[in-house]
Amino acid sequence: xxxxxxxxxxxxxxxxxxxxxxxxxxxxxxxxxxxxxxxxxxxxxxxxxxxxxxxxxxxxxxxxxxxxxxxxxxxxxxxxxxxxxxxxxxxxxxxxxxxxxxxxxxxxxxxxxxxxxxxxxxxxxxxxxxxxxxxxxxxxxxxxxxxxxxxxxxxxxxxxxxxxxxxxxxxxxxxxxxxxxxxxxxxxxxxxxxxxxxxxxxxxxxxxxxxxxxxxxxxxxxxxxxxxxxxxxxxxxxxxxxxxxxxxxxxxxxxxxxxxxxxxxxxxxxxxxxxxxxxxxxxxxxxxxxxxxxxxxxxxxxxxxxxxxxxxxxxxxxxxxxxxxxxxxxxxxxxxxxxxxxxxxxxxxxxxxxxxxxxxxxxxxxxxxxxxxxxxxxxxxxxxxxxxxxxxxxxxxxxxxxxxxxxxxxxxxxxxxxxxxxxxxxxxxxxxxxxxxxxxxxxxxxxxxxxxxxxxxxxxxxxxxxxxxxxxxxxxxxxxxxxxxxxxxxxxxxxxxxxxxxxxxxxxxxxxxxxxxxxxxxxxxxxxxxxxxxxxxxxxxxxxxxxxxxxxxxxxxx
Ligand SMILES: *[C@@H]1O[C@H](CO)[C@@H](O)[C@H](O)[C@H]1NC(C)=O
Ligand SMILES: *[C@@H]1O[C@H](CO)[C@@H](O)[C@H](O)[C@H]1NC(C)=O
Ligand SMILES: *[C@@H]1O[C@H](CO)[C@@H](O)[C@H](O)[C@H]1NC(C)=O
Ligand SMILES: *[C@@H]1O[C@H](CO)[C@@H](O)[C@H](O)[C@H]1NC(C)=O
Ligand SMILES: *[C@@H]1O[C@H](CO)[C@@H](O)[C@H](O)[C@H]1NC(C)=O
Ligand SMILES: *[C@@H]1O[C@H](CO)[C@@H](O)[C@H](O)[C@H]1NC(C)=O
Ligand SMILES: *[C@@H]1O[C@H](CO)[C@@H](O)[C@H](O)[C@H]1NC(C)=O
Ligand SMILES: *[C@@H]1O[C@H](CO)[C@@H](O)[C@H](O)[C@H]1NC(C)=O
Ligand SMILES: *[C@@H]1O[C@H](CO)[C@@H](O)[C@H](O)[C@H]1NC(C)=O
Ligand SMILES: *[C@@H]1O[C@H](CO)[C@@H](O)[C@H](O)[C@H]1NC(C)=O
Ligand SMILES: *[C@@H]1O[C@H](CO)[C@@H](O)[C@H](O)[C@H]1NC(C)=O
Numbered sequence: 001x002x003x004x005x006x007x008x009x010x011x012x013x014x015x016x017x018x019x020x021x022x023x024x025x026x027x028x029x030x031x032x033x034x035x036x037x038x039x040x041x042x043x044x045x046x047x048x049x050x051x052x053x054x055x056x057x058x059x060x061x062x063x064x065x066x067x068x069x070x071x072x073x074x075x076x077x078x079x080x081x082x083x084x085x086x087x088x089x090x091x092x093x094x095x096x097x098x099x100x101x102x103x104x105x106x107x108x109x110x111x112x113x114x115x116x117x118x119x120x121x122x123x124x125x126x127x128x129x130x131x132x133x134x135x136x137x138x139x140x141x142x143x144x145x146x147x148x149x150x151x152x153x154x155x156x157x158x159x160x161x162x163x164x165x166x167x168x169x170x171x172x173x174x175x176x177x178x179x180x181x182x183x184x185x186x187x188x189x190x191x192x193x194x195x196x197x198x199x200x201x202x203x204x205x206x207x208x209x210x211x212x213x214x215x216x217x218x219x220x221x222x223x224x225x226x227x228x229x230x231x232x233x234x235x236x237x238x239x240x241x242x243x244x245x246x247x248x249x250x251x252x253x254x255x256x257x258x259x260x261x262x263x264x265x266x267x268x269x270x271x272x273x274x275x276x277x278x279x280x281x282x283x284x285x286x287x288x289x290x291x292x293x294x295x296x297x298x299x300x301x302x303x304x305x306x307x308x309x310x311x312x313x314x315x316x317x318x319x320x321x322x323x324x325x326x327x328x329x330x331x332x333x334x335x336x337x338x339x340x341x342x343x344x345x346x347x348x349x350x351x352x353x354x355x356x357x358x359x360x361x362x363x364x365x366x367x368x369x370x371x372x373x374x375x376x377x378x379x380x381x382x383x384x385x386x387x388x389x390x391x392x393x394x395x396x397x398x399x400x401x402x403x404x405x406x407x408x409x410x411x412x413x414x415x416x417x418x419x420x421x422x423x424x425x426x427x428x429x430x431x432x433x434x435x436x437x438x439x440x441x442x443x444x445x446x447x448x449x450x451x452x453x454x455x456x457x458x459x460x461x462x463x464x465x466x467x468x469x470x471x472x473x474x475x476x477x478x479x480x481x482x483x484x485x486x487x488x489x490x491x492x493x494x495x496x497x498x499x500x501x502x503x504x505x506x507x508x509x510x511x512x513x514x515x516x517x518x519x520x521x522x523x524x525x526x527x528x529x530x531x532x533x534x535x536x537x538x539x540x541x542x543x544x545x546x547x548x549x550x551x552x553x554x555x556x557x558x
Contacts, residue, residue: 032328033523034500037387037551038360039316040078040086040334048075049108049173050302050313053117054143057083057304059313060119061334062106063091068329073103075121078554079144082356083311083337085553092119092135092148099123099131099155106226106298107132110174110242112182112205116140119148120171120184123155129165131155132186134206144557156208157200162191168198170226173302174205176243177270184208185215187255189223195282197227197253199273216253216275218282221262224255226298229275230310231268232342232349239310239341241303250342251275252349254291254299258284261291261299261314263349265342279347286411289348293413293480294463294504294514295319296335311354312340316501319465319474319516335514336496336503343510348483350509353496361389361547370541372430372533380546385434385527386499387549392531393492394430394448395540402427402452416462416479421445421534427486428460430533434497435468437521438528444468444517446495446504449535450486457486461493461506461513468517480511490542498549499523 035041040059048060056079063076075093078086093104100123107121119135133154138147159165167189174182182205185197195218199211215229231240231249240249251268253275254261266277280288291299292314299314314335318325325331338351365382372378372394383390403426405415421429431447433440445464450457459482466475484491484507496503503514522528529546533539 033386034328034518035330036333036498036501038084038357038549039336039498039501039503040554041330041332048106048121049119049300050311051109051111051117052302052304052306053111053145055306056081056143056145058109058145059086059334060092060109061315065091065094068326068331073105075104075119077146082359083354084356084359087555087557089144089146089557093121093150095124097123097150097154099125099133100150101126102128105130106170108171108173108300109302110182110205112174116205117145118205120156120174122169122171129159130168131159132157132171132208151206153206156206157186163188163198164191167223172227172229173242174202175229177273178245183273185227185229187224187227194219195221195224195255195257197224197229197255211273213273215273216277220283222257224257226256226300228252228254228299228301230301230303232265232310234342234346237339237341238308239303239339241305245270250278250346255282256298259297261296262288263291264289265346265348286413291349291351292335292512292514294478294512295516296512296514299335301340309339309354310341312338312351316514316516319476320518324518333501338512345483348510351512352505352509353494357389357496360550360552362550363548365544365546367541367544370531370544372531372539372541374424374533374536374538377530377532380529380531380544383529383546384525384548385436385497385522385529386524387551388434388497388529388546389494389549390432390434390497390529390544390546391492391494392432392544393490393542395490395542396427396450396486399427399450399452399457399487401537402450402457405451405453405458412460412479412481413477414479415460416464417477419449419460420462420464420466420477421447421532423534425449425535426537427539428533428535429462430535430539431493431531432495433530433532434495434502434527435517435519435522436528436530437519437526442467442470442519442522443530444502444515446493446502446513447532448491448493448506450491459484459486459491459507461504461511463502463504463513463515465515465517468515468519470520471518473518474516476515478513478515480506480513482507482510484510497527
């Protein structure tokens with residue numbers, strides 16, 4: 001990932017180390033109302049290559065061990081047995097060698113032949129040249145894989161020929177083709193100006209040669225970062241190993257650009273390395289599918305062989321000022337890990353928080369079949385709203401009066417901005433207010449509106465941060481359409497609220513929106529949850545289940 005883009009993502013630091021070392025995590029809550037309880041906050045942000053190996057989940061992430069600003073980028077390393085509670089280890093890689101002295105940037109892990117993990121990562125040289133390097137565990141018998149050795153053959157790839165030396169980074173997890181060769185893609189913008197997923201082959205995982213054609217490219221977008229390429233099953237939610245060869249699969253190519261995670265779905269023929277996109281190809285248009293329509297970048301997925309699922313994580317950066325981050329001493333966190341699979345329509349992906357999150361659920365509040373007339377506002381009692389998991393479903397019956405929009409030309413984000421929570425529509429806005437202060441001066445609204453489009457009803461999902469804080473911080477509004485039929489399906493929402501992050505899943509995971517918020521009043525036990533309907537038409541809240549969430553254990557090892 002690019003240095004300039006990373007600058008906002010500086011992470012964390014001394015304060016966090018001190019707090020954790022003194023086991024003063026609870027006492028620090030008043031001072032640190034934005035520090036999350038169950039979203040992983042390393043000492044730094046954005047991710048590299050997670051993996052599951054020998055019963056242990058490994059999370060690697062970009063980390064500055066020496067301060068809260070971007071710099072000295074190392075590979076932070078934490079391990080977990082359940083994706084919820086984490087032990088923080090010493091960094092796996094630090095910038096020391098001529099081929100990575102400017103930073104050990106993003107990359108991926110691959111488990112060669114199911115037994116030999118390797119890290120492929122981008123190193124920044126002093127002259128700003130980006131090169132690819134390899135590291136392997138020092139001691140395969142160490143279940144934590146604490147120590148990593150940089151290979152003596154580094155760098156394994158340098159930017160030659162038409163590769164721009166500052167636009168060559170983020171090797172993917174390798175997959176094996178029917179010829180027994182490993183393949184990776186690397187993000188680039190080649191000199192003739194095309195965003196490209198460069199393809200490389202290797203027989204041993206160490207010695208790589210470039211294919212004469214890329215896996216995919218586009219002249220319509222900026223440089224691609226952090227490419228991810230993996231199969232998804234067409235017959236269920238189970239994940240598939242990255243090297244799986246067989247029927248009933250399609251392939252996903254995800255790339256990062258313009259601060260967003262864009263993906264396309266296609267068919268892949270590994271014999272000729274041909275990837276054919278079946279939906280819209282990459283563009284910056286608002287109809288392009290994204291993993292998340294809020295703050296979420298530089299994500300990586302991995303195949304979890306223990307639970308037969310593909311798990312996705314992303315880096316969620318801060319929305320406040322750099323100065324605030326410095327004062328706090330940290331910046332950036334990880335999304336909650338999500339299972340990811342192909343929808344029944346095969347047109348898009350579906351994401352859902354991994355089941356292990358339920359371990360943290362404490363007190364539950366349940367409501368069933370509540371009619372919400374136009375203008376309703378109802379507090380969800382008994383929920384301390386700064387750490388909550390909220391699931392709610394709405395049903396609508398007669399939509400013949402729905403307002404009309406031309407969804408061809410409608411950008412969901414600007415529709416959310418115009419048709420906000422204060423504008424009464426017909427069907428909606430209805431949804432939840434989270435991190436709400438007692439007098440509602442502060443609240444983050446996550447809500448829906450239903451329109452009549454050219455061929456079908458359009459369900460709009462919004463997350464509005466304009467009233468999240470008394471201070472003007474990040475006042476953005478995010479939006480997405482949900483591909484569901486509101487006459488016959490419920491409109492559901494799940495929001496994971498964790499102090500300064502609201503991670504929302506609409507339509508059982510058809511669209512995700514992650515927001516960062518910095519309330520002044522609605523902090524800790526002062527945060528409340530409401531359901532509301534500000535449309536003129538009634539809505540049935542068919543069910544609401546909300547849980548207070550316990551704090552996960554995220555502590556240094558030893
Ligand atoms: C961190 O990086 C800076 C320059 O980027 C360098 O001057 C400094 O020595 C590094 N610190 C450590 C402890 O490596
Ligand atoms: C950049 O520096 C490295 C390490 O000193 C060197 O091997 C490489 O040739 C340099 N690249 C360019 C393009 O100057
Ligand atoms: C490798 O790890 C195992 C398990 O932790 C340990 O018993 C062994 O001593 C380690 N070997 C070396 C050479 O450090
Ligand atoms: C390489 O990329 C940089 C950054 O986008 C750009 O400024 C530069 O012009 C590119 N170099 C070439 C030779 O295209
Ligand atoms: C690396 O692979 C290439 C192409 O397969 C081959 O020509 C070369 O000899 C290999 N190099 C080493 C050091 O194995
Ligand atoms: C895939 O399907 C084809 C045609 O139905 C069949 O011949 C082949 O054996 C299947 N391959 C695998 C790996 O299941
Ligand atoms: C649906 O609502 C419209 C407008 O309010 C009304 O004219 C129509 O009779 C209703 N249809 C049903 C089946 O209730
Ligand atoms: C919307 O898009 C569809 C399919 O692309 C097209 O047939 C239709 O004419 C468009 N409608 C408008 C109002 O632009
Ligand atoms: C609903 O809209 C009214 C103004 O039309 C506004 O005063 C009220 O705060 C809104 N309700 C919610 C829950 O935002
Ligand atoms: C809500 O409470 C805060 C803090 O007491 C106060 O500053 C603010 O003016 C109140 N807002 C309203 C609308 O009463
Ligand atoms: C949002 O914040 C920006 C500055 O961060 C400010 O210029 C803009 O006026 C704000 N918009 C609203 C609607 O408050």
